[in-house]
Amino acid sequence: MTLSSGARLGPYEIAEPIGAGGMGEVYRARDTRLDRTVAIKVLPAHSADRPEVRQRFEREARAASALNHPHICTLHDIGRQDDIDYLVMEYLEGETLADRLRKGAMPLDQSLRIATQVADALDRAHRTGITHRDLKPGNIMLTKDGAKVLDFGLAKIRERGAGPAMSGGSVMATLTSPLTGEGSIVGTLQYMSPEQLEGQEADARSDIFAFGSVLYEMVAGRRPFEAKTQASLIARILEHDVAPLSSIVPSAPPALEQLLRSCLAKDPDERRQNMHDVLVDLRWIAEGGSRAGIPTPVPAPRKARPVAWMAACAVLALAAVTLAILYWQRPRPESPMVRFTIPPPEKQGFGYGLTISQDGKRVAFVAAAAEGQPQLWIRSLDSLASQPIPGTEGASFPFWSPDGRSVGFFAGGKLNKVDTVGGPVQNLADAPDPRGGAWNEAGVILFAPNTTSPLQRVSASGGSAAVEVTRLDGTRKEHSHRWPHFLPDGRHFLCFSYIGGSANAIATGSLDSKDLTILTPADSAPAYSSGFLSYVRGSILMAQPFDAGRLRLSGDAVAVAQGVAAEGEIGPTAFSRFSFSHNGVLVYKTGSSEAGQFTWFDRAGKPLGTVGDSGTYAAPALSPDQRRLIFDWNETPAGNILWEWNLSRNVKSRFSFGSVQDSSAVWSPDGSTVVYASKRAVAADLYSKPATNAGKEQLLFASQFDKYPNCWTLDGRTVVFELYAPKRKTELWTLSVADRKAAPYLQSEFDVAHSSVSPDGHWLAYSSDESGRPEIYVQSFPIPTGGKYTISPAGGDQPSWRRDGKELFYIARDQKLMAVPVATGAAFEAQAPRALFTARVDNAPLTLTGARNSYVASGDGQKFLVYTVSDAVSTTPITVVLNWNAGIAR
DSSP: OOOOTTOEETTEEEEEEEEEETTEEEEEEEETTTTEEEEEEEOOGGGTTOHHHHHHHHHHHHHHHTOOOTTBOOEEEEEEETTEEEEEEEOOOSEEHHHHHTTOOOOHHHHHHHHHHHHHHHHHHHHTTEEOSOOSGGGEEEETTEEEEOOOTTOEEOOTTOOOOOOTTTTSOEESSTTTOOSEEOOOGGGOOHHHHTTOOOOHHHHHHHHHHHHHHHHHSSOSSOOSSHHHHHHHHHHOOOOOHHHHOTTSOHHHHHHHHHHTOSSGGGSOSOHHHHHHHHHHHHTTGGGTTSOOOOOOOOOOOOHHHHHHHHHHHHHHHHHHHHHHTSOOOOOOOEEEEEOOOTTEEEEEEEEEOTTSSEEEEEEEETTSOOEEEEEETTOSSOEEOTTOTTOEEEEEOTTSSEEEEEETTEEEEEETTSOOOEEEEEOSSOOOEEEOTTSEEEEOOSTTSOOEEEETTOOSOOEEOOOOOGGGTOOEEEEEEEOTTSSEEEEEEEOSGGGOEEEEEETTEEEEEEEEEOSSOOEEETTEEEEEETTEEEEEEEETTTTEEOSOOEEEESSBOOTTOTTTTOOOOEEEOTTSEEEEEBSOSSOEEEEEEETTOOEEEEEEEEEOEEEEEEOTTSSEEEEEEEETTTEEEEEEEETTTTEEEEOOOSOSBEEEEEEOTTSSEEEEEEESSSSEEEEEEETTSOSOOEEEEOOSSEEEEEEEOTTSSEEEEEEEOTTSOOEEEEEETTTTEEEEEEOOSSOEEEEEEOTTSSEEEEEEOTTSSOEEEEEESSSOOSOOEEOOSSOEEEEEEOTTSSEEEEEETTSEEEEEEEEOSSSOEEOOOEEEEEOOOOSSOOOTTSOSOSEEEOTTSSEEEEEEEOHHHHTOOEEEEETTTHHHHO
16 A cells, blocks of 8 residues: 555645555655644555554554653654554654664764663653563664654553563564665564563563663674574574673773673673663763773783782771771761641632642642632742742642643643743643543643543643543442542552542552552542552541552551641542652641531621531522522531531431432422432432422432433423533433423533523523633523523623522622523523622632532522631641651651
């Protein structure tokens, strides 16, 4: 199969063929969207039906997509068109190292520079869990920007339970010059390690052997192992040592000789054990370490030495050893544990999330003014002031990039990143109701987009769609995976498995498998630092010894800090505000910024009294006679339970008993029945129950997707509910109470939620993010025909009608409770919204998959019961602990 000039693969226009081999044909092409030159590798038609070839092609895509390094060829895209599989790669101009070595040996400084760049690239790949397994001069490109490692088609991607690493394709043809060459070569035996030739499992040390062969060839101008036949070549690699480098290049540094001897050791256990050590040695040699530029000395004939001189040397040596032992055994000063606090910025309160950079130098957190939007702030530990990051309004749950230059965060229903030294905010993926993110050194961001899905991954550089990384376990009835945290190898991670009640747990997973392994029951988000797994138990931050290599816990958990804030989310959501750096810095916040109080206000915002005690509540539902209030209570550790307050007697009692995930109660118009969502199987279904709490509950409507009721029409015939289906936007449906039949009301390419039917039953108010943020819209009901009316001019959520239908209320993005005079009937008219008062429902941004409402209006619209967050809690300072694990050591 040969593509002609001008042919199109997606948005890519073929220019000319520039290489071919057993694994593919390579073309120079133009990306018509970005007007840039790219290289496209196409899987040959005669190979497309061979499973092992397709597997190798897909392996190359997986490996390259996981790597982001200046000395690794970048994968831009992957696609399939008309049964043609193709990879879109960075276009490189230059020559392969194989082409260059045909001209002979390279100068030592040039060899060391190229070898250092290749070693750096392999070190990154190995840290990401990828072994190249086919390193050779033909897979190293020399460009004006330095060396680039190519072709991860034989790469071994570390997978749980993987078998032997030997690939049957190890001697398949690959491109000699992927971007400039002509034809192909067969065989890579000259660079294969002994264990690969013997069919044993290959690992990073196999790449180190191949790297040593390449480096030897660059300096010596010839391959370390050569023979006339493949059998003889295999025998030489398995049985013979290479000729000393100094015998070919007398000026070669002794340190380089020693490094090559170590890299080319037959036994993997006798080699350098990781590429990072090789990289360190190369840099040291390049800088002239250990007299690197002096030729290896030729041993002189031994001469007789006087006995006295030898005895003196022995005495001196013994004295030196004794002094060294005493030096290393001397008492060492203990590094102290230091604590201090960071107050919130002036006139600000802390919001959702804080995180310490991996180098322990800067803290990122969310804060908001009393009537403002939450925003991302940065505080350097060597500074006395915090600085806001422009463009991050609505931010929540920040997390640092490994290099400390950028911060990932969530806002406006999106996963975003921003450079802390300046630059625009970049959207990376949809995240309508997020629950945390993590960023590894390979440029992979792992995140929870909402409260009902597995974890997803996306490239930190953008330009690609998010893909699911984990799989919900139906046997455990998992509801979602949340709060990811990468372990040091960048491939494995911790996360929170949310089910409800005592079944919640911390789990570990890998980017290479969708399955999780449960580590320990828990009620909070996890973190790893300095050999410990940390989590909150109650309000105590605990640390338990954890082997991040074997993924095993050991020993007992010990207390690190008391009163650590849990955002009111232990149990159902499990977010706790603490963060660790790689060098022993801990930041955490005490108190809880979400514990609040139901408070009555008049239209001017004057408090009229409170209902019950403070706690973590949501979705208040006021009975038609205004005597009873049903609400969600996020208990610890039970989860979401429906409770009731009898307002006339001020008595609290439990309303639902069937599940740990009951929520979103809605009263019937006559006050006789309550409909609510209950998650007892895979999905949250609709149940009804007599309001007297004495009758038996009944299943009203069930399906495979989560459903949450919004409102009940005044005639009592219809319930409107939200439906959450995987890979679909949130939808609004109607349910006929009489025959229990459901039908879609509004399905679109946007999330629609939090609806409320007008008292006359002709209009439905709801929230939608079609403008890029939640706004209030009104459409005809029960069929959305005719025009659509925009109510909120600058963001809004949680609409509700006054009982006589003359006003529509909602919460604006600045936390103000808004009132809109309206006229309903055959036509709909709305006047300009008017702010009544600041509701202070919380500091979180509006989210369409969160609680349906945080307030209820009285029938006459003259007072409002609002779940209000306390001002005092949000100003509790952040605690910083330096050398936090010194306390554990003591």
